[in-house]
Amino acid sequence: MATGIYAKGKEYKSEVPPTWCAGCGDYGLLNAFMNSLADQQINVNNTALISGIGCSSRFPFFIKAYGFHGVHGRALTIASGVKLANPELEVVAFGGDGDGFAIGGGHVPHMCRKNMDMTYIVMDNSIYGLTKGQMSPTTTPGMKTSTTPYGAPDNPINPLAFVLTYGATFVAQAFSGNPKQMRGLITQAMKHRGFSYINVISPCPTFNKQDTFDSYKEMFEDLPEDHDTSDKPGAIAKALDRTSGKLYSGVYYEDKETPTFLDRIAEQRKTAGAFDFQKILDIYRP
Amino acid sequence: MATGIYAKGKEYKSEVPPTWCAGCGDYGLLNAFMNSLADQQINVNNTALISGIGCSSRFPFFIKAYGFHGVHGRALTIASGVKLANPELEVVAFGGDGDGFAIGGGHVPHMCRKNMDMTYIVMDNSIYGLTKGQMSPTTTPGMKTSTTPYGAPDNPINPLAFVLTYGATFVAQAFSGNPKQMRGLITQAMKHRGFSYINVISPCPTFNKQDTFDSYKEMFEDLPEDHDTSDKPGAIAKALDRTSGKLYSGVYYEDKETPTFLDRIAEQRKTAGAFDFQKILDIYRP
Amino acid sequence: MGHKSDLCIRIGGEGGEGIISSGDILAQAAAKAGLEVLTFKTFPAEIRGGYAMYQIRMSSEKILSEGDGFQVLVVFNKEALDNNINKLKAGNVLIWDGPEGGDINELPEVPEGVIVYNLPMSKLAKVDLGVYRSKNMVCMGALSELFNIPVDRLKEIINNRFGKKGQDIVDLNYKALQLGIDYVKENHQGISNPYNVVAQEQNKDVIIMSGNDAVGLGALMAGCNFFACYPITPATEIAYWVAKHLVKKGGTVVQTEDEISSIGAVVGASFAGAKAMTGTSGPGLSLMTEILGLGVMVEAPLVICDVQRGGPSTGLPTKHEQSDLFLACYGGHGDFPRIVLSAENVADCVDLTIHAFNLAEHYQTPVILLTDGSLGFRTETFEAPDINKVKVVNRKMYNPDTDGEFLRYKFTEDNISPTAIPGMEGCAHMQTGLEHNEKGSPNYGPVFHTKNTEKRFNKIANAEDFFESSHSDIEEGATVGVVTWGSTQGSVREAVQQAREAGVKVSAFYPKLVWPFPMKAFNEFLKTVDKILVPEVNYQGQLAEIIKTKEIGKEIIKYNIYGGLPFEPQEIAKKIKEVQ
Amino acid sequence: MGHKSDLCIRIGGEGGEGIISSGDILAQAAAKAGLEVLTFKTFPAEIRGGYAMYQIRMSSEKILSEGDGFQVLVVFNKEALDNNINKLKAGNVLIWDGPEGGDINELPEVPEGVIVYNLPMSKLAKVDLGVYRSKNMVCMGALSELFNIPVDRLKEIINNRFGKKGQDIVDLNYKALQLGIDYVKENHQGISNPYNVVAQEQNKDVIIMSGNDAVGLGALMAGCNFFACYPITPATEIAYWVAKHLVKKGGTVVQTEDEISSIGAVVGASFAGAKAMTGTSGPGLSLMTEILGLGVMVEAPLVICDVQRGGPSTGLPTKHEQSDLFLACYGGHGDFPRIVLSAENVADCVDLTIHAFNLAEHYQTPVILLTDGSLGFRTETFEAPDINKVKVVNRKMYNPDTDGEFLRYKFTEDNISPTAIPGMEGCAHMQTGLEHNEKGSPNYGPVFHTKNTEKRFNKIANAEDFFESSHSDIEEGATVGVVTWGSTQGSVREAVQQAREAGVKVSAFYPKLVWPFPMKAFNEFLKTVDKILVPEVNYQGQLAEIIKTKEIGKEIIKYNIYGGLPFEPQEIAKKIKEVQ
Ligand SMILES: Cc1ncc(C[n+]2csc(CCOP(=O)(O)OP(=O)(O)O)c2C)c(N)n1
Ligand SMILES: Cc1ncc(C[n+]2csc(CCOP(=O)(O)OP(=O)(O)O)c2C)c(N)n1
Ligand code: SF4
Ligand code: SF4
């Protein structure tokens, strides 16, 4: 095995001990992710893990790969620069529901529609963890948080429906309580060409006492066998539908046809013509 | 008639002559909007029109009402402050496709999901007009613009599908070439309680030579009679569907049930209790 | 060394071990006993793990700063011991739980002369009480017995805090307290205790409150009725406060999707006539600078409170630093002025927030109030403010009878244009971030840009006359004058006391307004000294650099630390002696 | 004033009347004729309507600035006449189309001694040619005939420009030219024309190019291979250029959804090893300051070009101002340094962009290059640069053989840590905007924050030694030294010439590096003068304020204009005389 590739998931773990509370959902992703790296035989030297700010955004510290822990909400912007500068790299971006869909929410549509070649994993705990318990974009209305002492007044966003509408070409949902399924989904997402998104429901037992492992366990179900992953409106409808009280894990949507951003760029390079410095100067010679 | 209310649409026009090119689609909205104001007997003294930066964002200058022309992409943030500070005001925000869905795209989801009590009208010309012809979020892929000399590499966004997914409670599309229909839609949108959105297809003959009045005229059709404005997944599917080569104008979706942000705030105020300065200090008296 | 009557207790341990809540209770008990209290807390930037510290300074006299270290150290774990043990001096006290709660007889190495009081709080809680997490209450009990802190007060507070959770919880805490008290009584009776505080009657109406809460209180008193914000350490508590209380007065508080949206909403609310504010820390202020310029351009009254933290970038989110002065004074594109205030202590947080609103309204311009993380978190006792005595200023409104035609940006003698808000009849107008004429229509000609630029700068040029914008403390014969800003002012005040007690002559200048710098008062001050010393918790000496631009013709001596901690007064006192 | 051989023609009218394109053609023709050319354009901020102006200065000698007004004025409408007529002096020429293209015999009021040449270009185009929009070409023909600009050159350029559109278009333009030529021949023959330019042989390889294009060219030459941006006036042309040309060299150019995304992508690309850049104007730079701090914290080499415009807020998007120096030097939260450069002219835009990349790579830190709207838009002739002679610097990479264990933020003697990029084996590491230890792990203790803060500042402290970072022009016996930055440097150079020609002794200091200010060179310079004069196109005197912080012990005289226009050299020359 080449240096940088490991046989077992746990060998991908860095020396840095996770800073998460006992019982934090993010541990589930960490394990699943490391196992998926081993499954895929990923080389950490060619891997860049990019994140924003939040409990969840500490993720890259705990893996042996190259990593970048940026500023709040901008993980995708930085990740896109990494990938475009070196398309050889395996690029995965990480963040929380606040990082990704509040302050960072303006960037997601554009990564999706560009079909930027990378994977984005959001750890959704319906709360701001690191800043100690304020309303997040996925907080249930009416929930009391430190900034909403009389109950959260906002309707929650629906990350899956968002990225589907934005044009992400691979969209899945996973649950921290089911790391085995998650492991497979991560592998699928990383192998996907183009922009892949995984919404990980990852409870925060410390600050969100309402959305717990137990309550989610009740609600989670695999997507039905007959779910058509090529039907986007169907996938959106599934994501929006909360009448059943169920949450579905699995692959909502997959599109292998749409060219990726790098594909398009490569196409353009061909029409741009060869580099000739004197020819460029000629334009400016009077 | 009280001061500030006018009988005819054109009386709502300010002294400032529009800065738009001859043939700009934005004139269509201006006329339709003024006529709608007259239809509704709106008082300009109680009206605040808020915009960002762009050709389209000059809109408020041309109406007699209170107006605010802010910075690029932030019209909705400013408009929300205006409305929350004085719920008595009629608040309408305006902008372009770049202002609203590129730099400002991070704010739209949150105004929608909050169901903020105001109307947002985007003049979509699939180009950056004011800065003279760069790719916008709705530019057709492959189109050559000044920043994309080898063709635009990005897939376009779908504003209607976006705001529907975000949770806007009134969503319509209009066409500058059909100001009569637009006039009615504006009235409906402004009368709607909560966040209402109108996507106005408003060609830029100066910088977008591809998406013209003529090409749009071919494509535009009214939404079918049997379109169900209460079916959100259906509305999204309709918005996403480009296979027919058609564009539909009319009301895509309407939801009169979801409480508005002001409704929720009012609810909370009740539980907060009465103001008593000494009682507050008591918390801090040792 | 501070006052003789001072007692400063520091408790250190792992975040989450109840250190913060027990510190709060102790501080309140001391305040209840009529003492002045000033606390100092540091948290880890991570949720779990990392070192947390709570220090309670109590005194019979006004406390000016965190002080010079502490006399009593309580350690809940080894990290706390290692971080702090060497700061103890002969005669100071270590409260000792045993290594990681182990055998109390296994003593740590301590500096010479340090007194060690055994207190097996872990064991008492775990074994005797059966509830390990009550360790902090055992500790409180012991401390109250050792240092004379009235246990009745402690009980009262515990009852108030935990009453809602049921009598069981209250009783458990009482029991834990008693265990600590009893242990001390049995084991340390008769030991001549070097420290004890004497409860005293207070006939002032005192409150104990944090800097962040105080900003909220100030906003409420100033008539703030709109607050928008995005959570950020160490500023979020301002939002908690206003979210709870402003609404009772009919105000609106909204959590937005980011800081840009917050400041946008604040500008909009101000346009609509509200007294609007946002609270943030450095990263948020960076994001707000574009719209800050818009606020100046449209002449919107609004207030931004920046609770500074260690930077740049995400930096040291829970650490102390005063490094956003440049950003506050110079940030944002284009050449535009803004008013910048800085608070010294918790009472100042109330007062200056009120002044910030008044200045904003009077001058129709954004005002930035700088506080910092230590000040935001620390609690202090001070006299309860009287809402009926507050002077509230409102923007000058257009009056059709006296003002002629309504022109939003009318050139006037004092550069303040009477304004109008939506809803007023006949005053409909446009505001724009483009340069404009008196009416508000875009105009890029030399005349209006020149005149408006001058208007924007000139209108606030005399802001120092608007309120008590600085305080000079002049000692005759002093050659050196200390000048600083923010909470370092407290350390300087105490350092000046120390220096004078040691016979060193020194003067000091305390600006509350830092931009435009109160030059009239400062020039008067400068006449009395030969050189100035500027201690700041940043690298470049941001205030010192600004003062240099005033070409004061005197030596300016910078004194900078940038390790994430505030100054100790003794450090400054030493420096004063050095440079005098 | 200016050189004897100077000719400066100004054409004014409504935006969209072909003024810009005809000006471009005229400028190119002059350059083709071997003349030095420097143009100056102003556009309205609106798409339609508003006043546009194009000024072409041509000379047999190097042109240093826009100059002192113009000698020939062509007006396409009344607004252009009103805006400019009073700037004409006796002996200057007005080309007169009649009022709004009406009766040419209805003469306007002109200053005494101004010569009026009738030229009914509207009529000639509309009536004689039948194509009104060819009015500008009629005008070109007339100008070439009047002022000796070789008409063959004009035709060549027209052929190159319009050839693609078909011979019809070319012929139409030729015909229009000829109409203008013929009119002059018939009506103004024999008039003793006070101005004419003499074509000359050029044996240098000259190009004519705008400042924005030149920044693109510099980036390409420096090895830039990643460029992200969001359109903004007056910077967008940089993006046009790189979008067209960088890709040919394998580079990547991406238009992002906003400026925050641009700078984020640039930081990411730099992390991945690219030479990355973004171009923007003030509002964009304001939005970028948070991530600028991140770039400094992670020590990312990257370049930001800010093409300044009038501010604050949306301000005066197409007007001239140098008001982002404070933002560039002091913007962003926390106390952190950055390298700031400022360009004087178009050739400088090439050179300093190259230096910007080299500095960024060498010091592993963000570099901001300040230009401005006039410079970005104006075209100038200069010698074609040689890509083979360019010195390209690359960041110091980690070498396992000599550098020991890989530590991304290793403390070294020169404060530069050898780095590694993803893809390198065995160097996987974390970069974070949190304060960190040598490895890159978060650390908020006093030691690392103190040492890293010092490292960040110290590593660039001697940046002035890295390249020719300033230029001193010392005249013996001069008491006053002029210091300025940006394109005002050109006006100062010309003013200095004028002053010296008038017998006034004066020195001047031209910093290319403005932060950290090149103090070694400046101190040497200061020894030779008694006081300094700092002309700047902003209100506060941003450079003057920065110089004040250096406590130079000499009088600093500010000279500020802020009307949206650059200085005229004669204004500065006059001031020099006044203060000497
Ligand atoms: C510009 C800026 N604004 C605010 C913050 C404060 N902040 C840090 S993390 C965070 C939210 C974290 O929530 P989320 O992204 O959901 O992650 P979690 O901690 O829940 O995993 C906030 C508001 C910041 N660091 N920077
Ligand atoms: C922060 C910032 N970035 C960029 C710009 C430049 N800018 C002004 S308008 C505009 C885009 C206009 O496009 P759109 O919103 O579609 O409006 P249109 O002109 O097409 O109506 C841009 C990029 C700006 N003013 N501010
Ligand atoms: S606070 Fe919540 S999200 Fe953060 S580490 Fe703890 S459990 Fe996880
Ligand atoms: S440039 Fe386009 S969008 Fe702008 S005014 Fe002209 S036609 Fe309208």
Ligand SMILES: [Mg+2]
């Ligand atoms: Mg979260």
Ligand SMILES: [Mg+2]
């Ligand atoms: Mg547009």
